Amino acid sequence: MEIYELKVKAAQIRMDLLTIIHRAKTGHTGGSLSNTDILTALYYDIMNIDPSHSKWExxxxxxASKGHSVESLWCVLADRGFFPREELETYSQFGTRLIGHPNNKVPGIEMNTGALGHGLPISVGMALAAKRDGRSYRVFCLMGDGEQAEGSNWEAAMAGAHYKLDNLVGIIDRNQLQISGTTEEVMGLEPLDEKWAAFGWNVVSINGNDMKELLQAFRAAPEVPGQPTLILANTTKGQGVSFAENVPAWHHHVPNDEELALALAELNASIEELIQKGQV
Structure with missing residues (x-):
């Protein structure tokens, strides 16, 4: 895909995730909107995957270590063909597979996540297994910035560097907000880049809502052989919906009918503009 096509796809995913959250009357809206560009870059350009063989070795x-922001992931997996798009209509309904956190009963989900701080330790194990088995696959782990307060992340960071896991890419969705306020008010993280570098990771700081920067960073990894990569993706919580951006209440705010209509209209307008510019 061209960059403008990836941007269009990200906007379409945002429309889908807002729709399923509105229908279900539950969800983590702001964080799903902020990480959509990251997922789009990975699933439509970077990762070596086959939706028809989800367990390909x-x-x-x-x-998705920040498992609560699963809505964007469900929409991406459905769009890529891991499961029928119609199943999105069952999100958070009784008996559904598409619950409010990743569920490994669904093709494309590697592990159940939800308790924060667990994703990176598991990712380290997967990357180490690939090294020891002589496999070429890579492991991408998306974390939240509020999640950095969990000590298990730092144990995993130390292990990843110790075992020289250059097949491991950690991504922090650095949107500066968590459920109870700003990350710096709740538990100060800065200087976050220096902390990860001190643990032996090659740190790349980018605009995590800029598709070009995302692709450049992912394609370059690993920049340093023998070092895991940490992509510090500086994002905007609620990205793509102007009245939701940088608003803490949108962490798990469910859009009402009027808000949904306004958001979809705004995203649709951005899609039309992207297509016009891309075709010039």
Whole structure:
């Protein structure tokens, strides 16, 4: 895909995730909107995957450690063909597979996540297994910034560097907000880049809502052989919906009918503009 096509796809995913959250009357809206560009870059350009063979042994692995922001992931997996798009209509309904956190009963999900701080330790194990088995697959782990307060992340960071796991890419969705306020008010993280570098990771800081920067960073990894990569993706919580951006209440705010209509209209307008510019 061209960059403008990936941007269009990201906007379409945002429309889908807002729709399923509105229908279900539950969801983590702001964080799903902020990480959509990251997922779009990975699933439509970067990762070596085959939706028709979701357990292919040499597939790249993706772990959503910030498992509460699953709505964007469900919409991406459905769009890529891991399961029928119609199943999105069952999100958070009784008996569904598409619950409010990743569920490994669904093709494309490697592990159940939800308790924060667990995704990176598991990713380290997967990357180490690939090294020891002589496999070429890579492991991508998406973490939240509020999640950095969990000590298990730092144990995993130390292990990843110790075992020289250059097939491991950690991504922090650095949107600066969590459920109870800003990350710096709740538990100060800065200087976050220096902390990860001190643990032996090659740190790349980018605009995590800029598709070009995302692709450049993912394609370059690993920049340093023998070092895991940490992509510090500086994002905007609620990205793509102007009245939701940088608003803490949208962490798990469910859009009402009027808000949904306004958001979809705004995203649709951005899609039309992207297509016009891309075709010039």
């Amino acid at each position: 040499d597939r790249d692995r993706f772990i």
